[in-house]
Amino acid sequence: MLPKTVFEQASKAVLNYNNTGLSILEMGHRTKAFQAIMDEARLLVKELMGLDDDHEVLFLHGGASTQFMQVPMNLLNDNETAAYADTGVWSSKALKEAKLYGKVDVVCSSKDANYNYIPKNFSVPANAKYFHLTTNNTIYGTQWQSIPKVSVPLVADMCSDIFSRQRDFNSFALIYAGAQKNMGPAGVNLVVVNKNILGKVDRALPTIMDYRNHIKEGSMLNTPPVFAVYVSLLTLQWLKQQGGIDAIEKINNQKAEMLYNAIDSSALFKATAVKEDRSKMNVCFVMKDASLEKQFLDFAEQRGIYGVKGHRSVGGFRASLYNALPLTSVAYLTDVMREFEKDH
Amino acid sequence: MLPKTVFEQASKAVLNYNNTGLSILEMGHRTKAFQAIMDEARLLVKELMGLDDDHEVLFLHGGASTQFMQVPMNLLNDNETAAYADTGVWSSKALKEAKLYGKVDVVCSSKDANYNYIPKNFSVPANAKYFHLTTNNTIYGTQWQSIPKVSVPLVADMCSDIFSRQRDFNSFALIYAGAQKNMGPAGVNLVVVNKNILGKVDRALPTIMDYRNHIKEGSMLNTPPVFAVYVSLLTLQWLKQQGGIDAIEKINNQKAEMLYNAIDSSALFKATAVKEDRSKMNVCFVMKDASLEKQFLDFAEQRGIYGVKGHRSVGGFRASLYNALPLTSVAYLTDVMREFEKDH
Numbered sequence: 001m002l003p004k005t006v007f008e009q010a011s012k013a014v015l016n017y018n019n020t021g022l023s024i025l026e027m028g029h030r031t032k033a034f035q036a037i038m039d040e041a042r043l044l045v046k047e048l049m050g051l052d053d054d055h056e057v058l059f060l061h062g063g064a065s066t067q068f069m070q071v072p073m074n075l076l077n078d079n080e081t082a083a084y085a086d087t088g089v090w091s092s093k094a095l096k097e098a099k100l101y102g103k104v105d106v107v108c109s110s111k112d113a114n115y116n117y118i119p120k121n122f123s124v125p126a127n128a129k130y131f132h133l134t135t136n137n138t139i140y141g142t143q144w145q146s147i148p149k150v151s152v153p154l155v156a157d158m159c160s161d162i163f164s165r166q167r168d169f170n171s172f173a174l175i176y177a178g179a180q181k182n183m184g185p186a187g188v189n190l191v192v193v194n195k196n197i198l199g200k201v202d203r204a205l206p207t208i209m210d211y212r213n214h215i216k217e218g219s220m221l222n223t224p225p226v227f228a229v230y231v232s233l234l235t236l237q238w239l240k241q242q243g244g245i246d247a248i249e250k251i252n253n254q255k256a257e258m259l260y261n262a263i264d265s266s267a268l269f270k271a272t273a274v275k276e277d278r279s280k281m282n283v284c285f286v287m288k289d290a291s292l293e294k295q296f297l298d299f300a301e302q303r304g305i306y307g308v309k310g311h312r313s314v315g316g317f318r319a320s321l322y323n324a325l326p327l328t329s330v331a332y333l334t335d336v337m338r339e340f341e342k343d344h
Numbered sequence: 345m346l347p348k349t350v351f352e353q354a355s356k357a358v359l360n361y362n363n364t365g366l367s368i369l370e371m372g373h374r375t376k377a378f379q380a381i382m383d384e385a386r387l388l389v390k391e392l393m394g395l396d397d398d399h400e401v402l403f404l405h406g407g408a409s410t411q412f413m414q415v416p417m418n419l420l421n422d423n424e425t426a427a428y429a430d431t432g433v434w435s436s437k438a439l440k441e442a443k444l445y446g447k448v449d450v451v452c453s454s455k456d457a458n459y460n461y462i463p464k465n466f467s468v469p470a471n472a473k474y475f476h477l478t479t480n481n482t483i484y485g486t487q488w489q490s491i492p493k494v495s496v497p498l499v500a501d502m503c504s505d506i507f508s509r510q511r512d513f514n515s516f517a518l519i520y521a522g523a524q525k526n527m528g529p530a531g532v533n534l535v536v537v538n539k540n541i542l543g544k545v546d547r548a549l550p551t552i553m554d555y556r557n558h559i560k561e562g563s564m565l566n567t568p569p570v571f572a573v574y575v576s577l578l579t580l581q582w583l584k585q586q587g588g589i590d591a592i593e594k595i596n597n598q599k600a601e602m603l604y605n606a607i608d609s610s611a612l613f614k615a616t617a618v619k620e621d622r623s624k625m626n627v628c629f630v631m632k633d634a635s636l637e638k639q640f641l642d643f644a645e646q647r648g649i650y651g652v653k654g655h656r657s658v659g660g661f662r663a664s665l666y667n668a669l670p671l672t673s674v675a676y677l678t679d680v681m682r683e684f685e686k687d688h
Contacts, residue, residue: 007367011358015351023351025529025575028651061406061531062552065566069550093551100548180567185369187405187531187569204444206413207437208406222409223524225531227571231369307372 001324002184006234013230024230029223037226038219041233048236048244049169051192058191058211058219059229063178064090064159067189068097070209071155071174076102076129077201083107083128083152087144088115088137089313094157095132101203102129114314115140117274124150130173130197136161139311141273141284141318147171153197161281162190163239164323165249173197181281182323184232188225239323248323255321255330256280262334268292268341272314286316293317296340303336345668346528350578357574368574373567381570382563385577392580392588393513395536402535402555402563403573407522408434408503411533412441414553415499415518420446420473421545427451427472427496431488432459432481433657438501439476445547446473458658459484461618468494474517474541480505483655485617485628485662491515497541505625506534507583508667509593517541525625526667528576532569583667592667599665599674600624606678612636612685616658630660637661640684647680 013024020033027034042057051057060066071094076082080102084095086109098104105128108119115137124131130153136143138160147154153173162177169175175192177183183190191211198212207213207221214221242248260278263269263285272284287293293316300308310316319333357368364377371378386401395401404410415438420426424446428439430453442448449472452463459481468475474497480487482504491498497517506521513519519536521527527534535555542556551557551565558565586592604622607613607629616628631637637660644652654660663677 001370002367007359007369010369011355014355014358023346025351025354026345029530061410063405063566065552066405069552097550097552100550178567185569185571186373186567187572206441206444208409208413208441222407223522223530225529225569225572227529228531228569 001320001322002231002235003238003324006231006238006324009234010227010231014227024227027226029220029226034226035220037230037233038224041229041236042219044233044236044240045190045192048163048239049192052170054194054196055170056193056195056211056215058193058214059224059232060189060191060214060219061187061222061225062189063180063186064157064176064189065093067157067176067191068094069100070211071132071176072098072101073203073205073209074198074201074211075153075155075174077203078102080129081105081125081127083124083131083150085109085119085122085131085133086111087118087134087142088140090137090139090157090159091132091134094134098132107131110142115142116272116277118142118144118277122148124148124152126151128152130155132156134159135167136279136281138279138282138318138320139284140314141271141279141282142277143279143281145276153194161279163236163245163248164252164281166245179228179232182235184235185228188228188232190232251327252280252321252323255325255327256283258327258330258334259283259319259321262337266337266341268344269337272316281321283319283321284310284314284316285318286310286314290315292344295344296337299340300333300336305333305336308333345664345666346575346579347582347668350575350582350668353578354571354575358571368571371570373564373570378570379564381574381577382568385573385580386563388577388580388584389534389536392507392583393536396514398538398540399514400537400539400555400559402537402558403568403576404533404535404558404563405531405566405569406533407524407530408501408520408533409437411501411520411535412438413444414555415476415520416442416445417547417549417553418542418545418555419497419499419518421547422446424473425449425469425471427468427475427494429453429463429466429475429477430455431462431478431486432484434481434483434501434503435476435478438478442476451475454486459486460616460621462486462488462621466492468492468496470495472496474499476500478503479511480623480625482623482626482662482664483628484658485615485623485626486621487623487625489620497538505623507580507589507592508596508625510589523572523576526579528579529572532572532576534576595671596624596665596667599669599671600627602671602674602678603627603663603665606681610681610685612688613681616660625665627663627665628654628658628660629662630654630658634659636688639688640681643684644677644680649677649680652677 108122180186452466
């Protein structure tokens, strides 16, 4: 979900970009016009995230699945160990790929409780090359509210909560995020990398996989996904107009609070994630009487609410509160929940 | 460059896809609507290229630069040899990446003449795992008019002439093409692969790099570049309406003939590529008196012709005659060339 104004601007640019008479879809990536788009998008990410000069911003092809491989390929030698937190399906996929490039130490896991919490009280060995975590877990509705202090470089998959809340972004050695939650359309990956951690592996890297090549070429090593970068820029501009991450975080907190309050105060619904680890992006909840769930889904659809069915591994419902979702939509959902409760 | 009707349809879908009230940019890839787009796009490629059941069609993230790595990773063992034809910058990049995965035998090269011809009279060793060629060379304006008969699997980079002319597509073991010339916007790669050549390497493949995983998941192993696939479908539909590859090839031949005739009959201009190897997609030409080149570029720009400057490694001019360029545009260019010639 992206802001309506972004769709309007993007739609116009597909016909006629900035009154050039050219479609954004036929714009060469070596043109001044696209160079300006790429430059502004990279700068805006630096500004919005408050990044220092060690941190480089790249827009790369693909999604997180490519980064699952690319991160260890660039950072981990065969005989070295990387530490991974296992907080769900996406973490598990990430650590599986890392095993192809070195040793993996799963330093914590919440698999024992179907990933309904964020692990605490674990330690990361000082000799680990990096510590990888998934900041928000869409399927299970959990989120790291604070990032553990560790003595090794931090690597984070922020696909589903990037730009939704403040973090100390400079404390991360590498952050990656597929665009399609809070930043843009599917098909582009944001990578923020501290350049000082690169160039330390022994293996020969394929040209397209080496982050240093992308940095050197200003994120234009090959033809970038032009349209996806452009729509990301539009969304970043929108975010800045809203007041940046601080401002959107306040609204996101209100949205999450409103929905969790409705769930907690209900006799019918209950949240699935442990309270202190609840995600502010993906609210997962079920019915105390599971036999009512189908009825509620129908009831909600009749009232124009679609896409709240939970993932099959958790069941129940999932409401995603990404940046572009207005507070009024959450209010409407809670109204529908109360209406259903009155009838049942 | 894509057809105008494609831009119109794409622009509309960014606001409201098929009267769903949803933007194509926010459409989940697991929806029925996107599944239908992906299914139709894959089928249409099979139909337009006349592919048999052994050949699978995939739409993958990235461009050719990713395939330079992915092809040898999937097809070549460390101790095996792949044969490559070196016909320009892109071929050279492809074979450089292959060296990371096995041995490379450069069986022919036209580097000795700044790649202005397609090599003949070379042989491909029968023990080569595959033979790789770049069917069209954008920078130098050369093109393989016929594909050499070899006894090993054929692999082709068809980025810049895919869907522009007939080939015996089933004779290829693997074809790849970034979308951005004749098929769609940057950010998606078409891969056509004969499934029988897969699964024969010893190395452990990263999940996202293994073509078999993409085949198994119907080209939806991870979130695909939804919009780029959709625009590719629109372009493929347009191509079918034009009468398919046979029909577009006829027009492309007319366009190329018209421009090469104008060059050959001119006292000022000359083509750079050897006659029998001339590309029908990218016509490269210079001026016999190089000091006039800047004047001609200005002259053409004053008459609304942009982007005909040649690549720096060849100089002069390059006119790209991709599918969506109408014959009238070529006629206009040749008129402007004659007008300039009259004045000089």
